[in-house]
Amino acid sequence: MKKQVLIVDDKSSIAKVVSIYLKKDFDFIYFDNAIKAIAWLNEGHNPDIIISDLRMPEMSGIEFIKYIKNNELLKFIPIIVLSSEDSSTEKIKLLDSGVSDYIVKPFNPMELKIRINKILN
Secondary structure, eight states, rough: OOOEEEEESOOHHHHHHHHHHHHHTTEEEEESHHHHHHHHHHHHHOEEEEESSOOOSSSOOHHHHHHHHHHHHTTTTTTEEEEEEOHHHHHHHHTTTSSSEEEESSSOOOHHHHHHHHOOO
């Protein structure tokens, strides 16, 4: 059975690229904002891993990650940040707060696949 990946990014092109390259190995759920993703998670869905952008309207990726990490039912879900934000300070802060990995856009989908597999295995 394929592992389920939740992608949260306001740019659907990111989800398309990821799913094109990785659809043989994973099933994908995509939301264009964190509020919709939280509503889906609160319905009882538990993806194997979350890929989230940081800069999104309505609710930032940082707020989304804090919500996940402060929720007893969700905090165990690994999170990969996929962001154009290439700040060492931001990376360190997020990795320290429980994010499993941080990848800077533009990214290589095959590198993302390897990182997902390392986290899930």
